[in-house]
Amino acid sequence: MKNRRNRLTLGRGSVVALVLLTVAIAFTTTYRSEDEASASGKPKFDPVAYAAKTYEAKVVPAIKKNANDITTLHKAIAADPEAAGKRYGHQSGTGPASYAVTLTGTAGPARSGLMPVTVPGLDKSARVSVQIGPAINGSALRDAAGFITFGQFTNQVEYADAATALNTEMKAKVLKSFDAAAAEGKKVTVTGAMTPLTADTLTITPISIEAAS
Structure with a gap:
């Protein structure tokens, strides 16, 4: 009976010790809000804010400044894609080169999100x-x-999110007020960017679509 009482006493003592340890941890642990936690390290990337700050102030001027006529680019890409990329474009990693481009032509009927x-x-x-x-x-x-x-971002996700956010910003600045049906059959001047997978398929992401003068 004596041994049994000792074992019970030891059990109660262990429980008390565990409770005291838990209380001590609670008093010595500092809890931080999400804002405080982010302030202590690198701020979380905000693609919407990035696009709002970058698109109109930097991307648009850069593309306008470096835009080459599409006929010049097409001939160069068809003749030698690698040489064309080095001369006229910018290459991200091992993917195809991207180009700033301008063109004037007659708009056709828009289908599936594309205007020929x-x-x-x-x-x-x-x-x-x-x-x-x-x-x-x-x-x-x-x-x-x-x-x-890519080196300006923490990872591939941020890099991709930046591209998506720039596209979204462009939609608000350019495409929101663009009437493709009204433009059909008329001459337009388009300035923008393209990343052609082949020399003969040239799909432009615009920064401006205007009536040709």
Whole structure:
């Protein structure tokens, strides 16, 4: 009976010790809010804020400054894609080069988010289309700008989110007020970016679509 009482006493003592340890941890632990935690390290990347700060102030001027006529680019890419990329474009990693481009031509009927444009002087094998949404695909705006690199971001997710956010910002600034049906059959001047997978499929992500003068 004596041994049994000792064992019970030991059990109660262990429970008391555990309770005291838990209380001590609670009093010595500092809890931080999410804002305080983020303030102590690198701020979380905000793609919307990044695009609002970067698109109009930096991306648009860079593409306008470096834009080459689409006929010049098509000939160069068809002749030697690697040389064309080095001379006129910007390359992100091992993917195809992206180009700042400008063109003037006649807008066709928009289908599936693309508006075809017939450009005088362009080889008949080439098909030119302008992305008009609602979905804007690819990272041409990010990559053709020339100053945005992977090393500026923490990881691939942020890098991709930046491209998507720039596309979204462009939609608000350019495509929200663009009437593709009204433009059909009329001459337009388009400036933008493209990342052609082949020399003959030229899909433009625009930074401006205007009536040709």
